[in-house]
Amino acid sequence: MAQQNLLSAVIMRTCFSSSTRWSLxxxxxxxxxxxxxxxxxxxPSARAQNQPTGxxxxxxxxxxxxxxxxxxxxxxxxxxxxxxxxNPVKQRLASKRPPTLGEGGLRITPQYLRDFLTNPxxxxxxxxxxxxxxxxxxxxxxxxxxxxxxxxxxxxxxxxATAAPTGDLFVVQRGKQLFHSVGCxxxxxxxxxxxxxxxxxxxxxxxxxxxxxLGNQARKTTVSELxxxxxxxxxxxxxxxxxxxxxNESEATAIAMYLxxxxxxxxxxxxxxxxxxxxxxxxxxxxxxAKIKFDKDKPVASGSxxxxxxxxxxxxxxxxxxxxxxITLAKAGDYTFYTSSDDGSFLYIGDTKIVDNxxxxxxxxxxxxxxxxxxxxxxxxxxxNGGAGFELKVSYEGPGVAKQEIxxxxxxxxxxxxxxxxxxxFAVEDAKVARGKELFVSLNCLxxxxxxxxxxxxxxxxxxxxxxxxxxxxxxxxxxxxAGLPQFYLTASQRAAIRATLAxxxxxxxxxxHKEQVGRTLATFNCFACHARDGQGGPGTARADYFGxxxxxxxxxxxxxxxxxxxxxxxxxxxxxxxxxxxxxxVRPYMATRMPQFGAANVGHLPAAxxxxxAPADAPPQPNGFAPGAAExxxxxxxxxxxxxxxxxxCHNFAGNKSLGVPALDLATTGQRLKWDWFRRYLLDPxxxxxxxxxxxxxxxxxxxxxxxxxxxxxxxxxALWMYLARxxxxxxxxxxxxxxxxxxxxxxxxxxxxxxxxxxxRAIGVGYPEKANLAFDANDVRLALIWQxxxxxxxxxxxxxxxxFEKPLxxxxxxxxxxxxxxxxxDEKAAWPTDAGKKAEFQMRGYRLDEQQRPTxxxxxxxxxxxxxxxxxxxxxxxxxxxxxxxxxxTPVDNLWxxxxxxxxxxxxxxxxxxxxxxxxxxxxxxxxxxLREVGGKQEVIVPxxxxxxxxxxxxxxxx
Numbered sequence: 001m002a003q004q005n006l007l008s009a010v011i012m013r014t015c016f017s018s019s020t021r022w023s024l025x026x027x028x029x030x031x032x033x034x035x036x037x038x039x040x041x042x043x044p045s046a047r048a049q050n051q052p053t054g055x056x057x058x059x060x061x062x063x064x065x066x067x068x069x070x071x072x073x074x075x076x077x078x079x080x081x082x083x084x085x086x087n088p089v090k091q092r093l094a095s096k097r098p099p100t101l102g103e104g105g106l107r108i109t110p111q112y113l114r115d116f117l118t119n120p121x122x123x124x125x126x127x128x129x130x131x132x133x134x135x136x137x138x139x140x141x142x143x144x145x146x147x148x149x150x151x152x153x154x155x156x157x158x159x160x161a162t163a164a165p166t167g168d169l170f171v172v173q174r175g176k177q178l179f180h181s182v183g184c185x186x187x188x189x190x191x192x193x194x195x196x197x198x199x200x201x202x203x204x205x206x207x208x209x210x211x212x213x214l215g216n217q218a219r220k221t222t223v224s225e226l227x228x229x230x231x232x233x234x235x236x237x238x239x240x241x242x243x244x245x246x247x248n249e250s251e252a253t254a255i256a257m258y259l260x261x262x263x264x265x266x267x268x269x270x271x272x273x274x275x276x277x278x279x280x281x282x283x284x285x286x287x288x289x290a291k292i293k294f295d296k297d298k299p300v301a302s303g304s305x306x307x308x309x310x311x312x313x314x315x316x317x318x319x320x321x322x323x324x325x326x327i328t329l330a331k332a333g334d335y336t337f338y339t340s341s342d343d344g345s346f347l348y349i350g351d352t353k354i355v356d357n358x359x360x361x362x363x364x365x366x367x368x369x370x371x372x373x374x375x376x377x378x379x380x381x382x383x384x385n386g387g388a389g390f391e392l393k394v395s396y397e398g399p400g401v402a403k404q405e406i407x408x409x410x411x412x413x414x415x416x417x418x419x420x421x422x423x424x425x426f427a428v429e430d431a432k433v434a435r436g437k438e439l440f441v442s443l444n445c446l447x448x449x450x451x452x453x454x455x456x457x458x459x460x461x462x463x464x465x466x467x468x469x470x471x472x473x474x475x476x477x478x479x480x481x482x483a484g485l486p487q488f489y490l491t492a493s494q495r496a497a498i499r500a501t502l503a504x505x506x507x508x509x510x511x512x513x514h515k516e517q518v519g520r521t522l523a524t525f526n527c528f529a530c531h532a533r534d535g536q537g538g539p540g541t542a543r544a545d546y547f548g549x550x551x552x553x554x555x556x557x558x559x560x561x562x563x564x565x566x567x568x569x570x571x572x573x574x575x576x577x578x579x580x581x582x583x584x585x586x587v588r589p590y591m592a593t594r595m596p597q598f599g600a601a602n603v604g605h606l607p608a609a610x611x612x613x614x615a616p617a618d619a620p621p622q623p624n625g626f627a628p629g630a631a632e633x634x635x636x637x638x639x640x641x642x643x644x645x646x647x648x649x650x651c652h653n654f655a656g657n658k659s660l661g662v663p664a665l666d667l668a669t670t671g672q673r674l675k676w677d678w679f680r681r682y683l684l685d686p687x688x689x690x691x692x693x694x695x696x697x698x699x700x701x702x703x704x705x706x707x708x709x710x711x712x713x714x715x716x717x718x719x720a721l722w723m724y725l726a727r728x729x730x731x732x733x734x735x736x737x738x739x740x741x742x743x744x745x746x747x748x749x750x751x752x753x754x755x756x757x758x759x760x761x762x763r764a765i766g767v768g769y770p771e772k773a774n775l776a777f778d779a780n781d782v783r784l785a786l787i788w789q790x791x792x793x794x795x796x797x798x799x800x801x802x803x804x805x806f807e808k809p810l811x812x813x814x815x816x817x818x819x820x821x822x823x824x825x826x827x828d829e830k831a832a833w834p835t836d837a838g839k840k841a842e843f844q845m846r847g848y849r850l851d852e853q854q855r856p857t858x859x860x861x862x863x864x865x866x867x868x869x870x871x872x873x874x875x876x877x878x879x880x881x882x883x884x885x886x887x888x889x890x891x892t893p894v895d896n897l898w899x900x901x902x903x904x905x906x907x908x909x910x911x912x913x914x915x916x917x918x919x920x921x922x923x924x925x926x927x928x929x930x931x932x933l934r935e936v937g938g939k940q941e942v943i944v945p946x947x948x949x950x951x952x953x954x955x956x957x958x959x960x961x
Contacts, residue, residue, distance in 0.1 A: 054126065054489060054490060054491040054494060055073075055076070055077070055126055055127065055128050055488055055489075055490065055494070056125070056126030056127075056210070056211065056212060056213060057072075057076055057128070057212070057526075058187065058212065058523075058526040058528075058529060064519055064522070064523045064528065064536055064537075065519060065534060065536065066515060066516040066519040066520070067516075067519045067520055067523045068497075068501055069494075069497040069501075070497035070498045070499070070500050070501030070502070071092075071093065071501050071508065071520075072520070072523060072524065073490075073494060073497060073498050073501075074093055074095075074498060074501060074502075075093040075094060075095045075096060075524070076095075076096050076128055076524075077096075077128055077130075077488060078095045078096055078097075078098070078448055079095070079465070080093060080095055080465055081095065081098075081447040081448045082444060082447045082462045083462050083463060083464060083465040083468060084462070084464050084465060085464070085465035085466070086465075086466070086509065088508075088509045088510070088511070089465060089505075089508045089509055091511070092508055092509075092510070092511060092512060093508065094524075096128075096239040096241060097238050097239040098239075098448040098449050099236055099237045099449075100235065100236050100237070100238065101152065101155060101449050101451050102155035102156065102157075102451050102452055103155075103157060103452060104157075104235060104236070105156065105157065105236055106156075106157075106221060106225050106226075106228070106229050106236055107156045107157055107159060107160075107221060107222075107225050108152075108156065108220055108221055109219065109220060109221060109420045109422070109423060110149050110153055110426045111219060111420070111421075111422040111423065111424070112216065112219050112220040112221070112420070113148070113149045113152055113153070114145055114146070114149050115216070115219070116129070116215075117133070117144075117145045117148055117149065118133070118141065118142075118145050119131070121489050123215065123216065124213045124214075124215040124216075125213055126212070126213045127213060127215075128488070130476070130486035130487055130488050131486070131487040131488075131489070132443050132484075132486055132487070133145065134481075134483060134487045135482070135483025135484065136483065144439055146432060147432045147433075147435040147436035147438075147439055148436045148439055148440065149432075149436070150428055150429055150432035150433045150435075150436050151432070151433050151434075151435075151436025151437050151439075151440055152436065152440075153426070153428055154428045154433045154436075155451060155452075155453075160222075160224055160225070162224065163417065164222060164223070164224075164417035164418055164419055165223050165224070165253070165257070165417070165418055166280075166413075166414055166415055166416060166417055166418065167257070167261075167263070167264040167414035167416055167417075167418050168257065168280060168324055168413070168414060169324075169326060169378045169414065170324040170348075170378050170380045171253065171254050171257050171258075171324075172254075172257050172258050172261050172264070173350065173351055173378060174254040174258075174295070174351075175253075175254035175255045175256070175257050175258025175259070175261075176191075176192060176258045177351060178247075178251055178254055178255050178258075179191070179255050179258055179259070180192060180194065180195075180546050181546065181548055181592040181593070182245050182247075182251075182592060182593060182594050183245055183530070183593045183594050183596060184245070184255070185543060185546045186526070186529040186530050186539070186543065186546075186593070187211065187212045187526050187529055188211050188212055188213075188214055189204065189207045189208040189211035189214070190202065190204060190207060190543070190546060191204070192204075194545035194546050196545065202542040202543070202545075203542070206542075207542055207543075212526075214259070216421075217256075217259040217260050218259075218260045218261070218262035218263050218420065218421045219420055219421040219422055220420065221420060222418070222419070222420060223253065223256045223257050223260055223263075223418050224253075224256075226252075226256035226259065226260065227249065227252040227253040227255075227256040228252075230245075230247055230252040230255055230256060231244075231247055231248070231249060231252045232244065234597070234598075234599045238599065238601070239602065240525060240598035240599040240601075240602035240603065241524075241525065241526075243525070243596030243597055243598045243599075244596060244597040245594045245596055245597075246584050246594055246597065248296050249298060250295055250296055250297075250298070251295070251296070257418065260418060260420075262421060263418040263419060263420065263421060264414065264416060264418065275326075275412045275413070275414065275415060276304065276412060276413055276414070276415035277306065277408060277411070277412055278304050278305055278306040278307065278325070278408055278411055278412070278413065279304065279305055279306075279307065279308070279323045279324065279325040279411055279413055280302070280303075280304055280323070280324050280325060280413045281302060281303060281304065281305050281312050281321055281322065281323050281324075282294075282299035282301075282302045282321070282322045283299055283300050283301040283302065283312050283313065283314065283319065283320070283321055284297055284299050284300060284319060284320035284321070284322070284384075285300050285314075285315065285318065285319050285320075286318055286319075286320070287318060288318060288386060289317065289318040289319055289320055289343070289384040289385045289386040289387070290343065290344065290359075290360050290384060290386040292319075292320040292384050294320060294322045294382045299322075300314070301314070304413065305323070306408040306411075307394075307405070307406060307407065307408050307411060308323055308381055308392060308393070308394035308405075308406060309392065310383065310385075310390060310391070310392045313385075313390070316385075316389075316390070317385055317386070317387045317388060317390070318385060318386065318387060319384070319385055320382065320383065320384040320385070321382070321383045321384075321392075322380070322381070322382050322383075323379075323380065323381045323382075323383075324378070324379070324380045324413065325378075325379060325411050325412055325413035326376045326377065326378055326379065326411070326412050326413060326414075327349075327376070327377050327379040327396075327406065327410055327411060328375070328376050328377075328410050328411075328412065329372055329373075329374050329375065329377065329398070329410070330374060330400065331374050331398070331399040331400055332371075332372065332373045332374045332399070333371065333372070333398055333399035334369055334370070334371050334372075334398065334399075335369065335370060335371075335372050335396055335397070335398035335399075335401075336367055336368070336369045336396065336397050336398065336403075337349070337354050337355055337367065337368055337369075337370075337394070337395070337396045338355065338365055338366070338367045338393075338394070338395040338396065338403070339355045339357045339365070339366060339367075339381065339383075339392070339393070339394050339395075340357075340363060340364065340365040340391070340392070340393040340394075340395070341357055341363065341364070341383055341390075341391065341392045341393070342361065342362055342363040342364075342385070342389060342390055342391045342392075343359065343360045343361055343384060343385050343386045343387075343390070344357060344358040344359050344360065344361070344383070344384050344386075345357045345358070345381060345382065345383040345384075345392060345394075346358060346381070346382050347368070347379070347380070347381050347394065348378075348379070348380040348381075349370055349372065349377050349378070349379055350377060350378050352370065353368075354368035354369075354370050355367060355368045356368070360386040360387075363391055372398075379411075381394055387804070393405060394406050437454060440454060441454065441455075441456075441457070441459065442460075444459055444460060446459060447459065465505070466505070468502055468505075470498070470499040470502035470503055471499070476488065477490065477495045477498050477499060478495075479492075479495070514609050514612040514613040515613045517605070517609045517613075518533075518569075518606070518609050518610055518613050521603060521605075521606050521609070522537075522565070525596075525598050525602070525603065527565070529543075530547075530562040530593065531562050531563070531564065531565045532564045532565065532566065533564065533565040533566050533568075534566060538561070538562075538564075539561065539562075544561075547560045547561055547562075547592070547593050548560050548592045548593075549590050549591060549592055550589065550590055550591070550592050551590070553590045553662060553663060554662055555590065555662055555663075555664060555694070556692075556694060557692065558664075558690075558692075558693060558694060559588075559590050559591060559662075559664075560591060560592070560593075562591070562593060562595075564690070565610075567614045568610055568614060569607075569609075569610030569611040569612070569613055569614030569615050570614040570615045570616060570619065570675065570677070570678055571614075571674065571675060571678040571689075572610075572673055572674065572675065573622075573672070573673060573674065573675055574607040574608060574610075574611050575607075575672070576672055576673045576674075577606070577607035577610060577611075578604070578607045580595060581597075581598065581600075581603050581604075581606060581607065582597065582599070582600040582603070582604060584597055587665055587666055587669050587673065588665060589663075590663050615675075616677070619675065619677045620676060620677050621676075622675065622676050623676055623719070623722060623723070623726070625671060625722070625723050625726030625727055626727075626919060628919075630723045630919070631723075631919040631920055633716075633719060633720045633723040633724075634720065634723040634724040634727060634732075635720075635724075635878065635879065636709055636710055636716075636717070636720035636724075637720035637721040637722070637723050637724025637725065638724050638732055638734055638735070638812065638813070639709055639734075639735060640706065640709055640717060640720060640721055640724075641654070641667065641721065641724065641725070641734040642734035642735030642736050642737065642812075643660075643734075643735055643736030643737075644735050644736065645706055645708075645709055645735075646698050646705070646706055647660075647736075648667060648734070649667075649734050649736065649737045651664045651694075652664045652665060652666065652667045653665070653666040653667070653668075654666060654667050654668050654730070654733065654734055654737055655668035655730040655733060656668075657733065657737050657738060660736070660737075660739070667725055668725070668730050670722075670725035670726065671722075671725050671726030671727065671728070672728075676722060679718075679722060680718055680722075682695075683698065683699060683718050683721070684697075684699050684702060684714075684718075685697065699714050699717075699718070702714055704717055732789075732812045732813035732814065733811075733812035733813075733814075734812060735790055735812060737812070738791065738794070738810050738811075738812075740791065740793070740794030740795075740796065740810050741794060741796035742794055742795040742796040742799055742800075743791060743792070743793070743794055743795075743810060744768060744792050744793050744794075744795050745768070745791075745792060746768040746769050746770045746772075746774075746792055747770060748770060749770065749853045749854040749855075750767055750768065750769050750770070750853060750854040750855045750856070751767070751768045751792065751854070752765060752766065752767055752768075752854070752856060753765075753766040753767075753768070753792070753793050753795065754766070755795075755798050755807065756798070756805065756806040756807065757776045757785075757786070757793070757806060757807055757808075757809070758806040758807060758808045758809075759776065759785055759786045759808075759809075759814075759816055760776035760777065760778045760785035760786050761778045761779070761780045761781065761785065762780065763778070763779040763780045764776050764777070764778060764779070764785070765777040765779055765848070765856070765858075766792070766793055766809075767855070767856060767871070768792030768793065769855070769872075769873035769880075770873070771873035771874060771875045771880040772789055772790055772791075772811070772873070772880050773787070773788075773789055773873035773874070773879075773880035773881055773882050774787065774788050774789070774790075774792050774793075774809065774811060774873075775787045775788075775871055775882065776809070777858055777869075779845045780838050781819070781820075781821070781837035781838045781843075782821075782822075782837065782838055782843040782844075782845050782860045782862075783817070783819075783820075783821065783822050783837060784817055784822070784869070784871070784884070785816070785817055786809065786814060786815065786816060786817065787814075787815050787817065787882055787959055787961070788809045788811045788812065788813055788814040788815065789811050789812060789813040789879055789880060789961075790810070790811030790812050790813070791810040791811040792809075792810055792811065793807060793809060793810050794807060794810045795807075813879070813961060815920065815921060815959075815961055818900060818902065818903040819837070820833065820834070820835050820836075820837050820900075821833075821834060821836070821837045821841045821843065821862075821900075822899060822900055823862045823865075823867075823897060823898070823899055823900075823946070824841075824897075824898055824900070825863075825894060825895075825896050825897055825898070826896055826898050826943075827896065828896075829898075829932050829934065829943065829945075830934065830936075832936055832937065833900055833936065833941065833943075841862075842862060842863050843860060843861070843862050844860060844861045844862075845859075845860050846859040846860050846861060847859055855870070855871075855872060856870075856871075857869065857870040858870075858871075862894075863894055864890050864891065864892055864894060865888050865889070865890040865894055865897070866888070866889045866890070867886060867887070867888050867889075868886070868887045869884065869885075869886055870884070870885045870886075870887075871883070871884045871885075872884075872885075876960070879960075879961075881958065881959055881960040881961070882958070882959045883956065883957070883958050883959075884956070884957040884958075884959070885954070885955075885956050886899070886954065886955040886956075886957065887952070887953075887954055888946060888948070888952065888953040888954070888955075889951060889952050890948065890951055890952075891951060893948035893951060893953075894946075894948075897945070897946040898943045898944065898945055898946065899925075899927075899943065899944045899945075899946055899955055900941060900942070900943050900944075901915075901923060901925045901931065901942045901943065901944055901957060902915060902917045902921070902923050902941065902942040903939055903940070903941050904917040904918040904921075904939065904940055905918055905939065905940070906918055906919070906940065907933060907940040907941075907942060909933055910922075912924075914958075915931070915933065915942050917942075920961055921959060921960070921961045922959075922960040922961065923942065923957070923958070923959060923960075924957070924958040925942070925944050925955060925956070925957050925958075926955070926956045927944055927946070927947065927953070927954060927955040927956070928946075928947030928949065928953065928954075929944050929945035929946060929947045930944075930945070931943070931944045932944070932945075
């Protein structure tokens with residue numbers, strides 16, 4: 001009878017009409033819902049009385065120009081899921097898709113499902129999940145809820161076979177920091193005051209009224225399920241309202257454990273002991289132990305130990321250990337902590353680093369002091385070994401405690417497994433599953449949720465969208481929604497907005513204009529919570545202090561606040577916007593808040609819409625950074641960026657290299673991100689495009705500050721900067737960017753550095769010349785391997801620690817010369833060049849001799865030919881260059897001997913007899929034989945025949961680059 005009464009209520013109560021469909025928008029629409037922007041919020045008094053009123057989707061939509069609040073609500077509540085609409089209407093609304101149920105979804109606890117289905121808006125105020133069971137008798141509702149709970153549980157993924165994780169106060173602490181810094185609290189209510197509020201601390205209770213609700217996470221699911229969801233929310237919620245924040249497993253687990261921290265202290269969280277003696281540990285392995293990221297990498301093993309000892313290590317080098325737990329102090333006062341380690345170690349109390357003993361080094365001790373109250377304090381120690389031997393000792397001293405290794409008796413860790421609150425044994429009953437499946441169909445849940453194996457037969461037909469009567473007394477937007485109809489608990493303003501939009505619904509058949517489409521998308525995905533555009537949006541004063549930086553970075557608001565989106569379509573290339581929106585592209589590593597990923601299906605249209613909405617019609621095309629002459633201009637641009645020009649690198653990172661000062665945005669990304677027109681206008685007047693920027697004007701009133709480069713011509717300087725920054729290969733780093741810790745300098749004579757040099761092998765011979773043109777000779781392959789300009793090399797890597805690894809040239813404009821042998825015997829000028837070099841190819845290195853200026857002449861042989869190779873540096877008008885004299889002697893001349901001077905993708909012979917290689921190198925070779933430009937294997941080569949005269953031959957090679 002109860003079932004018949006329920007079906008009768010469903011049939012007799014109509015939504016907008018006498019025949020309708022309605023939707024159970026979601027039985028699993030729970031934690032972290034990020035809907036678009038709209039909400040007429042419930043009055044604080046109503047919330048205080050626990051009266052469910054209104055849906056919360058974000059900021060007030062009436063403040064967003066061009067965004068119709070009612071239209072946004074129609075999309076977010078998925079009204080066309082029940083009320084069939086024409087394709088143009090559906091395309092314009094782009095309604096929110098429901099969460100995934102069944103396979104591919106999350107596993108939710110039965111106790112949470114019961115609570116949520118019984119009273120969605122009471123359990124999670126502000127949810128867009130409608131209440132379909134309101135107005136039913138208590139027993140009838142309980143029966144329906146129980147049946148639906150059994151059915152929904154039956155289609156969920158199987159529970160994970162792994163054991164529940166035990167609580168970890170350090171992980172909880174890290175989750176707290178991440179939740180309040182990476183962007184979660186832009187939409188969700190903060191749960192703690194900001195660490196360093198600029199003004200009065202925000203009213204956390206008031207912020208709940210304007211924040212997307214989270215629901216009871218501790219009751220809803222497990223730590224592992226929530227972490228899995230946080231790593232890939234689009235899999236479960238494809239609508240993108242809950243975006244990905246690019247969290248790794250460690251970060252997602254930390255946030256999940258923080259949000260479910262109530263599981264640590266609740267009386268029904270499990271029977272395991274709260275405390276266990278000793279510490280928890282995690283063990284890591286890597287090719288280079290110094291590069292282990294303890295907060296990101298996945299441990300190889302984990303367990304517990306009595307104290308801080310490296311015994312869990314499973315090998316002798318390149319491993320790491322992370323110890324965490326609680327230290328109990330008997331008295332308050334100043335405590336000094338020590339780590340003695342080989343190699344690096346760090347010690348934290350709470351979230352404060354006390355001991356920094358980092359780096360690769362022999363055994364050494366470091367210490368730090370902190371004032372602490374008596375009681376329990378989270379303690380964390382990380383330790384890594386980078387090779388050879390290892391040791392670790394952690395000590396302390398304080399009030400009543402002489403210096404000693406920290407004993408087991410004061411160390412403990414949480415031993416309680418984290419289990420969902422209210423968990424009891426639950427067995428799925430077939431009869432209830434069948435009944436729940438019937439209800440799932442009859443309640444029209446399938447209008448939104450597609451579930452495998454559940455047919456759509458039995459869905460009730462609803463009046464088409466075009467025929468809806470917004471003034472109907474019995475509808476889901478009526479002032480009093482009858483029992484049996486979807487009850488969203490809309491506010492009066494929300495109901496009025498929907499009615500107003502329906503009254504002019506013909507407009508919904510027309511596509512949105514570009515500006516309207518942009519506004520609608522930014523509102524839907526709550527972009528205005530972080531970004532401002534056209535005077536709207538951006539972090540409000542109550543949340544501004546949650547936007548911070550990674551590390552200690554002094555960039556002001558530019559370093560911590562997401563950039564404005566005003567006219568962004570005129571600023572950024574569409575390809576870069578696509579990279580940012582759908583491929584996790586980012587250029588501000590110093591900014592703690594992360595750019596969310598909403599999914600290409602949801603925001604893939606936005607780059608084109610922004611470009612069409614913002615780009616000026618007369619904007620000039622992008623210049624070609626690789627056109628003829630661009631390389632020459634780029635050399636001037638390189639000088640301007642460096643310390644001998646405008647010193648841009650004093651503030652800006654470049655191609656992954658740190659700046660000389662604050663780490664501002666990496667300039668090497670300019671060409672792939674910015675549009676030329678915006679770039680030019682910005683350089684001429686930075687403050688006009690970014691008010692409040694710290695970027696100084698270098699061309700005030702259009703006049704160049706630097707008069708030395710390009711005679712101070714403003715347009716030529718800006719053009720040169722673009723030609724340099726638009727290049728993708730930055731082997732020619734700006735002058736002064738890389739500062740050597742132990743720089744070897746050539747002053748009055750040449751200097752030689754023999755060691756591992758990147759690009760020149762393990763037997764490299766580096767030569768630095770006073771003229772600031774340098775080279776590296778590969779003694780293994782017997783060839784000139786590298787040439788570069790500026791600073792020579794940094795010896796710090798090889799003269800400190802264990803001296804491992806290859807060192808890169810310290811200067812810029814680094815050019816790698818062709819691999820393989822430089823001389824070869826060919827059958828004819830079309831024969832392929834051999835690949836074997838060094839001894840395999842009959843080359844023999846015979847050393848070198850130095851002249852009075854300490855310049856080396858390299859001596860080597862090939863077959864029966866003795867070769868002397870004498871490079872010299874020449875100070876040029878603009879840049880230094882290299883000349884190389886090759887003298888060959890043979891008692892019996894070798895026939896068909898060739899010298900390969902260049903290999904490139906594009907080599908162009910010049911009128912003066914030189915060759916331009918890949919728009920970077922101007923090469924000239926003189927000798928008795930004539931140089932040949934040929935194409936082999938998809939590449940071009942310059943080869944020169946060696947002509948002996950009286951048993952001797954000579955070649956002179958000149959490099960200008």
